[in-house]
Amino acid sequence: MxxxxxxxxxxxxxxxxxxxxxxxxxxRLLLLTTTGARSGAPHTTPVGYLPDGGERVxxxxxAGGSPKHPDWYHNILADPRVTVxxxxxxxxxxxxxxxxEERDRAFARAVxxxxxxxxxxAKTERVIPVVALESVENGPPSTGTTSMGEAIKAVHDAFRxxxxxxxxxxxxxxxxLGAQLRINCLTLCQGLHNHHTGEDTALFPFLAGRYxxxxxxxxxxxxxxxxxxxxxxxxxxxxxxxxxxxxxxQAEVGRLTExxxxxxxxxxxxxxxxxxxxxx
Numbered sequence: 471m472x473x474x475x476x477x478x479x480x481x482x483x484x485x486x487x488x489x490x491x492x493x494x495x496x497x498r499l500l501l502l503t504t505t506g507a508r509s510g511a512p513h514t515t516p517v518g519y520l521p522d523g524g525e526r527v528x529x530x531x532x533a534g535g536s537p538k539h540p541d542w543y544h545n546i547l548a549d550p551r552v553t554v555x556x557x558x559x560x561x562x563x564x565x566x567x568x569x570x571e572e573r574d575r576a577f578a579r580a581v582x583x584x585x586x587x588x589x590x591x592a593k594t595e596r597v598i599p600v601v602a603l604e605s606v607e608n609g610p611p612s613t614g615t616t617s618m619g620e621a622i623k624a625v626h627d628a629f630r631x632x633x634x635x636x637x638x639x640x641x642x643x644x645x646x647l648g649a650q651l652r653i654n655c656l657t658l659c660q661g662l663h664n665h666h667t668g669e670d671t672a673l674f675p676f677l678a679g680r681y682x683x684x685x686x687x688x689x690x691x692x693x694x695x696x697x698x699x700x701x702x703x704x705x706x707x708x709x710x711x712x713x714x715x716x717x718x719x720q721a722e723v724g725r726l727t728e729x730x731x732x733x734x735x736x737x738x739x740x741x742x743x744x745x746x747x748x749x750x
Contacts, residue, residue, distance in 0.1 A: 513542065529601050684744070705722045
């Protein structure tokens with residue numbers, strides 16, 4: 471893609487915390503910054519990604535089916551240390567190319583989720599690489615926000631976007647639940663679990679020690695965390711069961727979305743003003 475087009479996407483991505491329009495609208499997108507193999511200068515490229523069920527994500531060096539690998543792929547071969555921006559967090563990662571059967575399984579999942587990947591592979595004689603980006607951060611990643619309230623809202627919006635994507639993917643699914651869609655659901659479940667665990671063990675005790683009047687709010691939020699945890703457990707059960715129909719997953723995701731949205735709205739109304747005021 472031309473550099474001016476890339477820069478337009480990069481600017482929009484950063485200005486809107488991961489939301490962009492045009493050909494990338496509604497896609498899972500991240501900004502990948504590599505070190506130029508020849509120049510040693512940083513190069514940032516918008517690339518689509520796939521959740522991988524854990525702390526890493528996958529990117530595919532398709533270059534639209536070009537006969538040559540994209541520049542960012544050559545860069546990571548020379549220096550696998552990269553920077554990832556996902557719209558909420560910016561973190562350092564190690565780029566690891568998948569090989570053999572692991573690569574083939576990951577690419578097959580991608581094709582199942584979006585046949586466009588197969589079209590790219592059919593256009594070129596090269597085997598399109600699949601690369602895992604694994605976080606190497608020792609501490610929490612940067613959010614680039616000015617207050618904890620702003621950071622919470624950014625994280626909440628990211629969960630909202632991911633749920634919307636999963637609902638759309640489930641609606642468009644065929645008669646059976648695809649492997650990548652299962653991973654997308656399980657990754658969401660783990661992300662929400664981690665977020666709520668962090669709030670229960672760090673944020674809420676921090677606030678309780680400084681704002682006694684928020685005690686009823688904390689009690690309600692913890693209770694809601696429990697209900698959401700039960701919904702996450704049920705979604706995991708449904709997603710991992712053999713022969714699950716997409717309609718059943720759609721129903722569970724709908725239940726989770728309704729409960730979670732009410733929870734996020736209440737938390738934002740009660741906590742964000744307090745956290746923003748504390749940052750002034």
